[in-house]
Each structure stands twice: as structure tokens, then as C-alpha cells.
Amino acid sequence: MTGATKTPEAELKRLLLARELDLLYELNDRVEGVEDRVGSDGALRDSVHRVIVEVLQRANASDHERIARTIAPLVLSSIREEIRNSRDMLVDALYPITGRLVAAAVRNAFRRLLENLNDRLDRSVSFDRLFNRLRAKITGSSEAEILLLQNPPFDITDLLVIHRPTGLLIARIADEGASMAVDSDLMAGMLTAIMAFTRDAFGSATDGELSTLTFGDAELHLMTSPAVILAVATRGPAPAALGTALQEEFVDLIERWGETLRDFTGSLLDFQQRALETDLRNSFRQLLQRKAEVVRRPPYKALAVLAVLAVLALGWGGYSAYRDYRVDILTQTATRTLAADPTLTGYPIDVAYDTELRTVTVTGLFPDIDTRLRAEEALAAALDDAPVQMRAAVVPRGGSGGAIAPRIAALEAVVADGLADIDDRLDGLDEAKSAILEQSARTAALETTLDDGLAEADSRLDDLAAAAVARANTLELSLDQTKAAATEQSARIAGLETAIGDPAAALFRFMAGNALFFSEVADFRDPSAAETTLSRLAALIGAAPEDMRVRIVGYSDEIGSSRANSLISLDRAAAVVDRLVALGVPPERLIAIGRGASKPLSGTVGAGSGNRRVEFEPVLAGEAVGR
Amino acid sequence: MRALSRKICIIGDFAVGKTSLVRRYVLNQFSPNYQATLGVNVYKYTDEISTGTETLTLSQILWDIEGAKNGRDVIETYLRGGAGALVVGDATRAEAVENMQRTAATFLAVQPGRPVVFALNKIDLLPAGAEFDDTATADELGGPVVRTSAATGASVPQLFRTLGQLVAEVDG
Numbered sequence: 001m002t003g004a005t006k007t008p009e010a011e012l013k014r015l016l017l018a019r020e021l022d023l024l025y026e027l028n029d030r031v032e033g034v035e036d037r038v039g040s041d042g043a044l045r046d047s048v049h050r051v052i053v054e055v056l057q058r059a060n061a062s063d064h065e066r067i068a069r070t071i072a073p074l075v076l077s078s079i080r081e082e083i084r085n086s087r088d089m090l091v092d093a094l095y096p097i098t099g100r101l102v103a104a105a106v107r108n109a110f111r112r113l114l115e116n117l118n119d120r121l122d123r124s125v126s127f128d129r130l131f132n133r134l135r136a137k138i139t140g141s142s143e144a145e146i147l148l149l150q151n152p153p154f155d156i157t158d159l160l161v162i163h164r165p166t167g168l169l170i171a172r173i174a175d176e177g178a179s180m181a182v183d184s185d186l187m188a189g190m191l192t193a194i195m196a197f198t199r200d201a202f203g204s205a206t207d208g209e210l211s212t213l214t215f216g217d218a219e220l221h222l223m224t225s226p227a228v229i230l231a232v233a234t235r236g237p238a239p240a241a242l243g244t245a246l247q248e249e250f251v252d253l254i255e256r257w258g259e260t261l262r263d264f265t266g267s268l269l270d271f272q273q274r275a276l277e278t279d280l281r282n283s284f285r286q287l288l289q290r291k292a293e294v295v296r297r298p299p300y301k302a303l304a305v306l307a308v309l310a311v312l313a314l315g316w317g318g319y320s321a322y323r324d325y326r327v328d329i330l331t332q333t334a335t336r337t338l339a340a341d342p343t344l345t346g347y348p349i350d351v352a353y354d355t356e357l358r359t360v361t362v363t364g365l366f367p368d369i370d371t372r373l374r375a376e377e378a379l380a381a382a383l384d385d386a387p388v389q390m391r392a393a394v395v396p397r398g399g400s401g402g403a404i405a406p407r408i409a410a411l412e413a414v415v416a417d418g419l420a421d422i423d424d425r426l427d428g429l430d431e432a433k434s435a436i437l438e439q440s441a442r443t444a445a446l447e448t449t450l451d452d453g454l455a456e457a458d459s460r461l462d463d464l465a466a467a468a469v470a471r472a473n474t475l476e477l478s479l480d481q482t483k484a485a486a487t488e489q490s491a492r493i494a495g496l497e498t499a500i501g502d503p504a505a506a507l508f509r510f511m512a513g514n515a516l517f518f519s520e521v522a523d524f525r526d527p528s529a530a531e532t533t534l535s536r537l538a539a540l541i542g543a544a545p546e547d548m549r550v551r552i553v554g555y556s557d558e559i560g561s562s563r564a565n566s567l568i569s570l571d572r573a574a575a576v577v578d579r580l581v582a583l584g585v586p587p588e589r590l591i592a593i594g595r596g597a598s599k600p601l602s603g604t605v606g607a608g609s610g611n612r613r614v615e616f617e618p619v620l621a622g623e624a625v626g627r
Numbered sequence: 628m629r630a631l632s633r634k635i636c637i638i639g640d641f642a643v644g645k646t647s648l649v650r651r652y653v654l655n656q657f658s659p660n661y662q663a664t665l666g667v668n669v670y671k672y673t674d675e676i677s678t679g680t681e682t683l684t685l686s687q688i689l690w691d692i693e694g695a696k697n698g699r700d701v702i703e704t705y706l707r708g709g710a711g712a713l714v715v716g717d718a719t720r721a722e723a724v725e726n727m728q729r730t731a732a733t734f735l736a737v738q739p740g741r742p743v744v745f746a747l748n749k750i751d752l753l754p755a756g757a758e759f760d761d762t763a764t765a766d767e768l769g770g771p772v773v774r775t776s777a778a779t780g781a782s783v784p785q786l787f788r789t790l791g792q793l794v795a796e797v798d799g
Contacts, residue, residue: 166634166708167669168688185632189669189688196704197666265798266632266710 088226092258095225099251107244117144138306145239154242156287157218158233159280160188161253163264164224167192170264171273173280191231195222223250227262232287245290249283327353330386334360337382343371349392356561359387363567365395368587369578391567393574393592414542414584443471503543510540511550511616518614519607521568522575534576537616538583546589549619552576554594557604557611562596570594576614591619628675632686633794634708635787638734639715640726641694644748647777648715649691652787657778664693667705676791685791695730706737711744711794713786718747718774727768742793743770746786751776 014021037047059067083090129143136143161170169188198210213220219238223230223246230250234242257276260268268276334351338344349364360383366372372394379388514533517525524530541550554573556565573592581587601610637645646664650656653672670689675682692705706712712734716723731743745768765772771793773786 163708166688166710167690168632168634168708183671185671185686185688186669189634189671189690193667193669193690193705196702196707200702200704267630 089262091226092254092262095258096251096255099247099254103244103247103251106247110241110243114142114144118142154234154236154238156232156234156284158231159284159287160184160191160229160231160233161261161276161280162188162192162229162231163261164192164195164227164229166264166266168264168266170228170261170268171277171280173277173284175284191220191222192229195224195229221246223247225250225254225258227258227264228254241290245287249287253279253283327355330360330383333382334362334379334388337378338362338375341371341375341378343367344375347395354389357387357389357564359389361389361567362392364392366392367395369394369581389567389571390574391570393570394577394587418539439471446471503540504545504548507540507544507548507550508618510537511618514616516572516576516614517610518572518612522571525607525612534579534583538580538585541580541585541589549589549591551591551593551617551619552580553615553617554592555599555611555613555615556594556597557606557609558597558600559605565596566594568594569596572612572614629681629683630686631683631795632688633710633798634688634690635790635794636706636709636712636734637689637691637715638706638712638730639694639746640717640730643694643715643717643720643723644777645694645713645715646691648713648746648748648775648783648786649689651777651780651783653689655780657780659778664691666702667692672787674788674791676788676795678792678795683795685795687787687791703733703737706734709734709738709741710798711742711790712738713744713746713790714768714770715746715748718750719752723747724764724767731768731770740797742790742797744786744790744793745770745772747772747774748777750774750781751778 036043038044056067132143132146136146139146156175158172158174160172162168163170167189169185172184194213195210199208202208209222209224211222213222217236219234221232221234221238221242223232230246230253232246256279260272260276267273331351331353338349338351344366347365347367349362349366352361352363353359354361360379362375362379366375372390372392376388376390514537516530516533519525537550541548552573554569554571554576556569556572558565560568570593573594577587577590577592580590597611601613604611637649639645641663642661646662646668647657649668649670650658653670668691670691671686672689673684673686676685690705690709692702712731714727714731714734716727720726727745731745734743735741745765747764759774761772761774771789773782773789775782775786777783
């Protein structure tokens with residue numbers, strides 16, 4: 001568009017189309033600009049490269065889901081392809097992570113194994129087990145570990161690092177005991193071949209690996225990554241912790257040397273070889289140390305607990321020994337004391353120590369009550385303050401036929417004395433009655449006087465009332481004494497009546513309708529009433545035919561053990577027998593027995609219970625052997 | 628002198644004399660009684676190998692691999708990591724070359740670019756006066772061919788050294 005080409009047409013065109021031409025030039029510049037940016041593959045690449053990151057960032061921010069849907073299949077497909085192509089490399093790269101996971105799983109599995117083993121052991125009992133349990137407590141180990149350690153000694157003898165793809169030996173560390181009969185390279189090659197064969201034959205379905213070879217008590221533990229095999233030879237039963245230790249060492253090895261060993265071509269550079277062998281020697285030493293640490297040292301806590309238990313055991317043992325010694329001394333002393341009395345020779349008397357009541361208890365039969373009392377005194381003196389319980393019965397003694405007449409005479413004399421006594425007492429009773437009547441009259445008179453003077457003598461009322469009460473008490477006391485005397489007299493009367501009438505029937509009636517009641521062991525609940533009953537019973541027994549004998553039967557309530565109740569009831573019967581004998585009843589006519597709580601009258605217990613009693617029974621004809 | 632250690636695979640059909648060749652080379656022994664190899668036997672033989680530029684000590688870990696039979700291929704796992712292969716055929720069998728070609732292809736599929744040397748074994752059993760065109764056979768197989776006899780020991784060291792040289796040159 002220069003002046004050289006300027007023609008009239010052109011000038012005309014310029015004048016007419018100047019605006020359009022300017023627009024055309026501008027468009028042309030723009031097209032050239034666009035051409036520069038996207039006109040060729042290279043220009044397009046450069047342009048896209050400049051903005052693609054920003055574009056993706058904006059698109060991701062504004063329409064994340066759509067971008068993800070578009071790119072995800074591409075990314076996943078690439079990852080899959082990369083895994084397919086570089087599987088071994090990925091496995092090696094991931095091995096330190098997966099190895100630790102596997103090691104943790106192995107540790108858990110072993111822990112579960114030990115727990116199961118301990119659980120099973122807990123269900124069995126033997127001396128060896130008790131010994132092992134004690135040893136486990138002392139060492140702080142589990143019983144399963146102790147059992148595993150009792151097997152023959154375990155040792156690590158050889159360590160080989162093998163390049164898995166070629167089967168070439170990379171390094172070997174062995175102790176002096178390791179067998180070097182086979183060339184290390186051959187061993188490495190054969191191991192690799194065996195592993196390959198095993199994997200092809202058995203492992204393809206499970207993706208498993210050969211992990212252990214066993215020959216006799218020797219074992220070869222194999223740990224593998226795609227590039228490396230670590231073979232560790234051991235002798236003896238491997239402890240549970242070995243698997244974990246080996247796995248950890250192998251993970252460390254792969255972490256440090258995985259990259260170098262993956263590219264192994266048959267030999268390492270000298271410095272690499274030296275560094276690797278130094279590393280393996282350290283691993284070997286660590287494995288040996290960990291082997292020695294399988295048994296944990298006993299923790300102080302366990303020792304402290306053990307010491308406390310030992311002190312407690314010693315204390316308990318000492319106390320038990322002293323107690324046994326004391327019981328032995330008391331028993332022997334009591335036995336010697338009783339044996340010293342010649343009148344007891346041949347009588348079944350037993351001495352024992354009642355640990356429940358903490359008393360020396362004497363049971364058996366004594367010839368008579370006097371001997372028993374004498375023995376009780378002798379025991380009390382010999383045993384110092386130690387309590388003694390006499391729970392022995394007294395053997396009734398029989399009389400001879402020729403003694404009847406004197407006894408009848410004596411009985412008649414007693415009856416005569418009794419009658420005289422009754423007369424005296426009847427007189428006394430009459431006097432008492434008169435006194436009561438007189439007192440009643442006086443009281444009535446006093447009451448009348450009091451009533452009459454009440455309105456005018458209020459101030460004297462208290463004095464008069466007190467006087468009246470005092471007089472009444474006096475009268476009541478007098479009346480009680482009179483009643484007691486009357487009871488005694490009535491007993492005498494009953495005895496005389498029965499002596500005169502049918503004494504046997506009277507005794508039967510009395511025994512059937514009377515009993516003696518006790519508050520504590522052998523203490524009468526109402527001594528006065530008991531004395532009346534006993535006097536009357538003694539009289540009845542004395543009046544009854546001489547071949548009639550009475551069984552004195554003691555009972556107890558249900559408090560205490562069966563054995564203690566039996567002894568207490570026997571004591572009650574013996575106390576009654578003692579009193580009856582003291583009242584003149586021949587001991588041979590009495591038999592004392594204790595039936596414990598066998599026949600309760602009611603469900604009550606304690607000092608007020610009717611179950612604490614003594615009853616009377618006729619001894620059956622022909623029941624007793626001898627008299 | 629530089630030392631190398633390499634895995635060498637000995638492969639071929641069953642009963643062509645692979646184990647006999649290895650035992651002759653390693654132990655200088657031969658047994659006329661046939662014992663099939665199950666899986667793999669591993670041997671080691673250290674030899675001095677001269678390449679065009681140097682002489683080096685080559686430890687050959689020889690994997691004598693169970694022979695393929697009944698149409699089954701050799702177990703490929705055993706071939707992994709092989710620095711070279713010795714493919715053995717029975718010179719008395721008509722299909723020897725074809726079978727050796729197939730076996731070599733199996734190895735090269737696992738270990739591409741590795742040297743392969745072919746051994747036509749049992750030449751002591753061939754009729755007297757038989758003539759061979761080793762060049763044509765080598766062209767057909769795609770690698771050096773050595774005619775051997777494990778029974779007599781003929782060309783056995785040469786066979787292994789040929790392979791050793793190639794291994795040292797390619798992988799050294």
C-alpha cells in the first residue's frame with residue numbers, strides 16, 4: 001500500500017474502504033498473533049504449557065467432581081500399568097512398610113499362641129507345673145516361655161544374603177560352629193532353586209513362600225523380598241521371639257541395602273561389600289544378644305511381692321508351729337495328770353484340745369462323781385490358767401441284794417423324819433396363814449383408816465403410803481417364803497403319798513410332767529424352782545422300787561455346733577445327776593446322757609428357750625447291762 | 628585379575644545330556660546310567676576366561692535344569708537372573724535343532740539379550756564319517772554351536788568357555 005502503487009482506483013478504494021481496510025489490517029495482526037500461539041504443534045504445546053496448571057487449578061476449584069471423573073480412569077489405568085510393569089520395584093519399595101505390618105502380625109500371633117498355651121497349662125496340674133509356675137513368678141516370664149526354654153539350647157549359626165533373581169550369594173556371616181562343607185555359592189543357588197520350586201509347586205495358589213527348612217534340630221529361616229533372600233541357620237528349638245527379631249533385622253537390611261542389592265549383578269564394589277558385611281555382623285551380634293534376652297530379668301515388683309509372701313508364710317508357719325506345740329503340751333499334761341490317778345485306770349477317758357472353744361476337753365467315763373471332781377481340780381492345777389471342760393459321764397454303780405433291808409430301814413427313817421418335819425412345817429404353815437390373815441386385817445384396817453382420814457390428812461398421805469408399801473413388801477416376802485415352804489412341804493407330801501400309795505406310778509407321772517430349764521451351760525434358769533423339782537424327784541426316786549432307774553436326759557437349743565451341743569446337754573444332765581446324788585439318790589440309779597438339739601420343744605434359742613432343759617425318762621427293763 | 632560371579636542356565640529337552648555335560652565340565656566324570664534331574668541341580672565352577680581385552684576369573688553357578696518333555700516348557704522361574712544359557716540338544720535326534728530353537732526362545736523371553744550357546748551333544752553316537760555344516764546350523768539357531776560328547780569329554784571345556792566369554796563380554 002505504498003505510494004508507488006497508488007492509482008486512482010486504489011485511491012478511490014482507499015477513500016471508499018479506508019475504515020474496512022483498517023479493520024482488515026487489525027484482523028490480520030490478530031490472526032498472526034493467534035498463529036504464533038497455536039498455529040503449530042510446538043506453539044500449541046508452549047501455549048497450553050503456560051496455562052494448563054492454572055486452568056486445572058481453576059477447573060478443580062470450580063468443578064472438582066467433573067474433573068475427577070474425567071481424570072480418575074486415566075490415573076488409575078496408569079497406576080495399574082505401572083504396577084504391572086514394575087511390580088518387583090514397588091514390592092521392594094513397600095517392603096519396609098509391609099514388613100513392619102507383618103512383623104506386628106507375627107508378634108500378635110505369637111502372643112496369642114503363648115496365651116493359649118498358658119491357658120491350656122492352667123487346666124492341668126502336676127508337680128512340674130507347680131515348679132514352673134513358681135519359676136515363672138520369680139523370673140517374670142510366662143509359663144509357656146519357661147517351658148520353651150527348658151528345651152535344649154538354641155543357637156544362631158549362619159546368615160546368608162542371596163540375590164534372589166540369580167541365586168548368587170551376596171554375603172555370608174557364620175559362627176565357628178557352622179557347617180562349611182558345602183560351597184556358599186552352591187548353597188545360595190540351591191536355596192534359591194528350592195524356593196522357586198516350592199513356590200511353583202505349592203505357592204502359586206496362595207502366593208505363599210517357603211519360610212522354614214528343618215533338618216533334625218537345625219532350622220533354616222527364610223525371609224524374602226523380590227530381590228533378596230535372607231537365610232538364617234539355627235540349631236535347637238527356636239524361641240517364640242526369634243521370628244519377630246529376624247523379621248525386624250530383615251526390614252532394616254532392606255531399608256539400608258534394598259536399592260543396592262536390587263541391582264546386584266554378581267559382585268559389589270569393594271567398599272559396598274565391606275560395609276554390607278559389617279552391617280550383617282552387627283545384625284548377627286544383635287540376634288545373638290536378643291536370643292540371650294529371651295528370658296526377662298526378674299522385675300523388682302515381683303521380688304517385692306515374693307518377699308512379702310515369704311514373710312507372711314514364715315509368720316503363719318511360726319504361729320502354726322507354736323499353736324501345735326502349745327496344744328501338744330496341754331494335751332500331754334492333762335493326759336499325764338489323769339494317768340497319775342490310779343482310780344481311773346481302765347476307764348475310757350479321752351483328752352483333746354477343742355480348737356473351736358479353745359479349751360482342754362475331757363470326755364469319757366469316770367467311776368464316780370468324786371473322782372471326776374478330784375480330776376477336775378487336779379487338771380485345773382496342772383494346766384494353770386488353761387480352761388478345762390469336763391464332759392465326761394459318771395458310771396452308775398450297782399448295789400448288792402443284801403443292802404435292800406438297810407436301805408428300807410433308812411427309807412423308813414427318812415419317811416419318819418419327813419413326817420415329823422411335815423408336821424413341823426404344817427404348824428409353821430398354820431402360823432404363817434394366821435399371820436397373813438392378821439396382816440390382811442391390819443391392812444384393811446389401815447386402808448379404812450386412811451380412807452377416813454384422807455380428806456383431812458393429805459399432808460400425811462405420802463408417809464402413810466410409803467409405810468403401807470413397806471408393809472406390803474414385807475408381807476409379800478413373807479408370803480413368798482411361805483409359798484416356798486408350802487411347795488417343799490407339798491413335795492414332801494407327794495413323796496410321802498407316793499411312798500404310801502403307788503410310788504412307781506407317782507414317779508412316772510412326775511417324770512412325764514416335769515423338766516428342768518437352764519439359762520447357760522449348766523446354770524438353772526430358776527435355781528429355786530429347780531431345787532424344788534429336784535427335791536421332789538429325789539424323794540420319788542427314793543420311794544420307788546430300787547430296780548427302777550431314771551435316765552437324766554439333757555437337751556440344748558440349736559446355737560453352736562452339733563458336737564458342742566451334745567457336750568453341753570451332757571453337762572446339764574451331769575449337773576442334775578450331781579445334785580440328785582447330793583440329795584441322797586444313789587448314783588447307780590441314775591444315767592446321764594446328752595441329746596444335743598435333737599428334740600426341740602420350740603424354735604426358740606437363747607437363755608429363755610425351753611429347749612435348754614433336762615427331762616427324765618424311766619430306764620427300760622433289761623436295757624442296762626449290769627446295774 | 629577381576630572376578631565375576633554369574634548364573635548360567637543349562638537347558639534342553641530331557642535326556643539330551645545336560646547333567647552329563649555339567650558333570651564332565653565340573654567333576655570330569657561321566658556315568659553311562661541315565662538319571663533324570665528333578666527340578667534343578669546347582670553346580671559351581673570357577674574358570675579363567677579370556678575376552679578380547681582381559682582375562683578374568685568367572686565363577687559360574689550352573690543351574691542344571693530339569694529337561695522339558697511331553698510338550699511342557701521349562702520352569703521359567705529357574706531361568707530368572709540367568710546371565711547366559713547353554714541350550715543342549717541330542718545330535719542323534721532329527722528334531723534336535725527345532726527343539727533347541729524353542730528352548731532358546733523360552734530363555735530369551737525371560738532374559739532378553741543374554742547370550743545363548745548351543746551344544747549338539749552325543750556326537751560319539753553318530754555314525755562314523757558324518758559331516759556337519761556348523762555355520763549353517765549356527766545361522767539357523769542364532770548363536771554359536773559346539774558339537775560335544777560328555778562321554779568322551781570332546782569339546783566340553785570349549786563349550787562352557789565359549790559361553791563364559793560371551794557372558795563376560797555382554798555382562799561383564
